[in-house]
Amino acid sequence: MTRLALGAAELWKDHLDPARQARLVEVVAQLCRAAPPYAPMTPYGKKMSVQMTSAGQFGWYSDRKGYRYVTTHPDGMDWPPIPREILQIWQEVTGLEHAPECCLVNHYGEGARMGLHQDKDEADFSWPVVSVSLGDDGLFRIGGTTRGGKTASAWLQSGDVVVLGGAARLAYHGVDRIRYGSSRLLPQGGRINLTLRVVT
Numbered sequence: 001m002t003r004l005a006l007g008a009a010e011l012w013k014d015h016l017d018p019a020r021q022a023r024l025v026e027v028v029a030q031l032c033r034a035a036p037p038y039a040p041m042t043p044y045g046k047k048m049s050v051q052m053t054s055a056g057q058f059g060w061y062s063d064r065k066g067y068r069y070v071t072t073h074p075d076g077m078d079w080p081p082i083p084r085e086i087l088q089i090w091q092e093v094t095g096l097e098h099a100p101e102c103c104l105v106n107h108y109g110e111g112a113r114m115g116l117h118q119d120k121d122e123a124d125f126s127w128p129v130v131s132v133s134l135g136d137d138g139l140f141r142i143g144g145t146t147r148g149g150k151t152a153s154a155w156l157q158s159g160d161v162v163v164l165g166g167a168a169r170l171a172y173h174g175v176d177r178i179r180y181g182s183s184r185l186l187p188q189g190g191r192i193n194l195t196l197r198v199v200t
């Protein structure tokens with residue numbers, strides 16, 4: 001494990017060993033049975049290429065009305081609780097007692113990507129955002145707090161954890177592409193990203 005700078009963010013390279021990654025695949029699969037992933041619609045009316053679901057008090061949601069947090073899955077049920085194996089990662093990399101209120105689960109299949117954006121649907125930007133990578137490699141890009149500036153890129157691999165805190169909290173970031181088939185961790189293939197956030 002090494003801690004590296006990735007733009008203004010912190011990359012905890014290889015934070016999760018293979019056994020922890022395998023356990024996380026199990027807990028995420030269980031979570032997805034309770035709250036099935038779906039492809040959200042952007043406010044612009046385009047379907048996202050990433051499949052999403054959430055755990056916690058709040059789930060991140062998007063449709064024509066905009067980006068926001070909601071307390072129920074689109075099928076009507078509560079979001080499942082954030083599994084302790086995931087909460088533990090937050091604790092390890094932030095040292096915070098305060099727990100995250102949302103774990104967004106992103107699944108990138110072949111060709112999926114996420115455009116540059118800021119995470120800014122939360123009430124208090126003094127809390128960091130923690131992002132966990134599982135499965136296929138993903139080319140992560142991060143810039144500054146305005147669009148169009150200089151960016152830094154790194155291939156995130158399974159077991160890597162990124163912390164967006166301080167100056168990086170409102171940095172533009174996204175995933176340009178994944179290397180589909182580069183990992184055998186996920187039975188369904190592709191890449192999973194878990195994003196932990198304090199919402200309120």
Ligand SMILES: O=C(O)CCC(=O)C(=O)O
Nearest residue numbers: 104106119131175193195
């Ligand atoms: O997949 C990733 O590494 C980043 C995900 C992300 O930025 C988000 O869900 O807001």
Ligand SMILES: [Fe+2]
Nearest residue numbers: 117118119173
């Ligand atoms: Fe994000």
